[in-house]
Amino acid sequence: MNKTDLRVIKTRETMHRALIDLLHEKPFDEITAKDVIEKARVNRTTFYRYYSGLVSLIDEVFFDFKQKFADLLANEHCQTEQVFQDFLNSRHTISALWRIQSRRYGLYDDMHKMLRVAFADELVKQNMVGHSLHYQSFICASLCMESLRYAILHNETMSLKQSIDDIKSLAGLF
Incomplete structure (x- = not known):
């Protein structure tokens, strides 16, 4: 199967979207391959031509999303x-994937860790390391992730700068 063939790409995207939509409709552990097949309107043979089962579809969706995040x-x-x-702008996908919490899947934690590493690298590169690089990068990642979580859960449109300004205004409490 040629992964660059437009039909292959569209079929995979259709099954990805079906899984994401199903995650908004019911708990992860209640979703079956049959549900995805019906939602995506593909036949069983097509589904199994692309995936060995539901887990391989979920693995691909997670991998693709994490790769997009890493590339950014x-x-x-x-x-x-x-x-x-x-x-x-990807809130629908993110909120769906955050619903899957297991030993194998934990997108929120994975994103936090990736951000923590990126912030640590940036702090070192810009010579902005304070008392503790680990603490600084952890706090930066946490602020970004919690701001993102708040915006997604409350369906808010906000900027990271707005979040930082709000946090700065709270500094007097400490």
């Missing part, structure tokens, strides 16, 4: 605000 973080010209807005 690796882009030297990409600004944190741009990453934040890109992920707000």
Whole structure:
């Protein structure tokens, strides 16, 4: 199967979207391959031509999303605000994947870890390391992820700068 064939790409995207939509409709552990097949309107043979089962579909969706996230973080010209807005635009997918919590899947934690590493690298590169690089990168990643979680859960449109300004205004409480 040629992964660059437009039909292959569209079929995979259709099954990915079906899984994401199903995650918004019912708990992860209640979703079956049959549900995805029906939602995607593909036949059983087509589904199993692409995937060995539901787990391989989920693995691919997670891998693709994490790869997109890693690519954004690796882009030297990409600004944190741009990453934040890109992920707000992907809120439907992110909120669906965050619903899957297991030993195998934990997108929120994976994203946090990837951000933590990216912030640590950036702090070192810009010579902005304070008392503890680990603490600084952890706090930066946590602020971004919690701002993203808040915006997604409350269906808010916001900027990371707005979140940072709100946090700065709270500094007097400490």
